[in-house]
Each structure stands twice: as C-alpha cells, then as structure tokens.
Amino acid sequence: MATTADLKNGMCIDYNGDLYSVVQFQHVKPGKGPAFVRTKLKNIKTGRVIENTFSSGVKINPVRVERRPYQFLYKDELGYNFMHTETFEQITVEEAIIDNPALLKEGQIVEVNYHTETETPLTVDLPPFVVLEITYAEPGEKGNTASSTALKAATVETGATVMVPLFVNQGELIKVDTRDNSYSERVKK
Numbered sequence: 001m002a003t004t005a006d007l008k009n010g011m012c013i014d015y016n017g018d019l020y021s022v023v024q025f026q027h028v029k030p031g032k033g034p035a036f037v038r039t040k041l042k043n044i045k046t047g048r049v050i051e052n053t054f055s056s057g058v059k060i061n062p063v064r065v066e067r068r069p070y071q072f073l074y075k076d077e078l079g080y081n082f083m084h085t086e087t088f089e090q091i092t093v094e095e096a097i098i099d100n101p102a103l104l105k106e107g108q109i110v111e112v113n114y115h116t117e118t119e120t121p122l123t124v125d126l127p128p129f130v131v132l133e134i135t136y137a138e139p140g141e142k143g144n145t146a147s148s149t150a151l152k153a154a155t156v157e158t159g160a161t162v163m164v165p166l167f168v169n170q171g172e173l174i175k176v177d178t179r180d181n182s183y184s185e186r187v188k189k
Contacts, residue, residue, distance in 0.1 A: 002062050004037040004054045012044065014061040015052070019044040019115070019122065027056070044113070044122050045097070064116040070124075072108045080104070082112065082124070091121060098124040100178050102160035105132065126178040131187050132156040133173050140166030151183075 011022045020041035029035040035056035042049045044065075054060070070082035070091070079092045080101065093112070095101050103126060104110070113122045137154035151163040154170075162176055164183045173187040 001059045004056055004058050004060060006062070007037060007039065007060070012063045012065045013041075014063050015041060019063055019065075020050075023049060065122065066114045066116050067111045067125075068114055070110055070112045072104050072106060072110060074106060080124075082110070085109065093121050093124060097121065099126055100181060103130050103132070103156075103158055103176060103178050103181065105130070105158050128178060129175050129184060130178055131173055131175050132158060132160075132162075134164070134168065134170050137164065137168065137170045139169065 007022055007025045009022055009024065013020055013022065020043055023040040023042050025037055025039045027035065027037055037054045037056060037058075039052050039054065040049055041052055069085045071085055073081045073083055073090070075081070079094045080098060081090060081092050083090045091112075098104065108126070108130065110127070111125045113125065114120065115122055133156065134154045135157050138152055140150075140152055150166050152166055153161050154164045154168065154174075155161055156174070156176065160176075160181065162174070162181060162183055164174060168174060168183070168186060173189055175184040175187050176182070177184050
C-alpha cells in the first residue's frame with residue numbers, strides 16, 4: 001500500500017473498483033484545516049477523466065501496468081489480432097480498448113498496456129503519428145475559398161477520413177496525428 005504522498009503523473013491506481021491513471025495531482029496545504037491532494041484521474045477502460053480530492057496521507061492502491069510492443073496483424077470477427085514482437089505470442093483484443101482503431105494498418109507496431117497481476121490487456125496505444133497513403137481525395141482548386149486554411153476530406157489506406165489541405169492529392173503519403181485524427185504534414189516517398 002502507498003499513500004497520497006507517493007502519487008506521480010502516469011501512475012495507475014485502483015480506485016472504487018476501477019483502474020485509473022493519474023493525469024495531474026497537486027498537494028494543497030491551506031492556511032486553515034488539514035492538507036489534501038487534488039487529482040485528475042483518467043479511467044483506463046473508458047477514457048473518462050474525473051476530478052477527485054484525497055485527504056493527505058490516505059492509503060491508495062497502486063497497480064502495476066506494463067507496456068509491451070506488439071505488431072498489428074489483421075482484423076476478423078473475433079476482434080483485432082496482434083503479435084508480440086519478441087516472443088511472437090498472438091493475442092486478440094476488442095475494438096473498445098484501442099485508441100483510434102481507424103488509423104491502424106497491418107504491420108504497424110503499437111504498445112499494449114497490460115495489468116501485470118491478471119495478465120489482461122487494458123489499452124492499445126498507437127504511436128503519436130502514423131504515415132498513411134491517400135487512396136481517394138477530390139482535386140482541390142485554388143481560388144475556391146475565402147481563407148488560406150481550406151480543408152477537404154481525404155480517405156486514407158485504412159479507410160479513415162482525414163481533413164487535409166487543398167494541395168494534398170490522391171497517392172501521396174501524409175503524417176496523421178493519432179490523438180485527434182488530424183493532418184500533420186506531407187511525407188516524401
């Protein structure tokens with residue numbers, strides 16, 4: 001058991017029967033009354049962020065979470081299939097625990113967070129940026145807009161739709177931010 005003095009950003013704890021990651025914490029010692037710890041906790045399964053205040057010195061239950069490298073193989077009716085890059089062990093996970101599954105392409109390396117006590121996968125994290133080829137995009141014509149930040153919809157090789165600038169065309173490679181599904185830059189082949 002640990003106490004609130006041991007809290008760190010990124011630490012996983014068992015709180016009210018669910019697993020939470022500490023997003024932010026702040027020790028507060030008011031001029032009057034006892035000290036307390038104000039936190040923002042992110043539910044690992046749902047992604048929902050809650051705010052909670054712990055009294056100073058309260059016992060918390062830290063949970064050991066391990067990040068393991070996996071390669072995405074394919075998707076079938078059972079879910080998404082991944083292979084551990086070192087042991088070649090294969091696992092199948094459901095879509096709900098994958099961050100932005102629309103940007104996942106075959107052969108891509110991801111990190112799977114495991115609850116070490118129960119050996120169950122908690123989340124699948126894509127890298128911050130992925131490089132994808134545009135399979136379909138309407139041609140953009142200069143002069144059709146009133147502002148310089150005009151965007152058009154483009155379909156990438158995974159089937160996801162990404163908003164891109166007018167100068168990006170079909171067949172080009174682009175870098176996409178997996179956190180918000182946004183265009184970052186063009187990539188040379």
